[in-house]
Amino acid sequence: MNESSRDGYSFQPFQPTAKQVQDLINAAHSHPLGLEFLLEGDLAAVAVTFGAHAFTVEAARDQLKEAES
Numbered sequence: 001m002n003e004s005s006r007d008g009y010s011f012q013p014f015q016p017t018a019k020q021v022q023d024l025i026n027a028a029h030s031h032p033l034g035l036e037f038l039l040e041g042d043l044a045a046v047a048v049t050f051g052a053h054a055f056t057v058e059a060a061r062d063q064l065k066e067a068e069s
Contacts, residue, residue: 016056
């Protein structure tokens with residue numbers, strides 16, 4: 001059985017949009033805990049604090065780390 005045939009439902013893993021990632025980065029810029037919290041904070045704590053999916057947090061971290069290099 002594959003992912004799309006289970007009980008007649010189609011499963012699509014969550015993929016954050018570029019806008020969701022940028023919105024999260026913008027929110028971190030204006031948040032008292034800042035970008036450092038977004039980059040280094042516990043994944044679950046960051047996601048809950050910003051109301052974002054964990055995959056969005058990871059994508060934002062990747063984007064910010066790429067920009068640093």
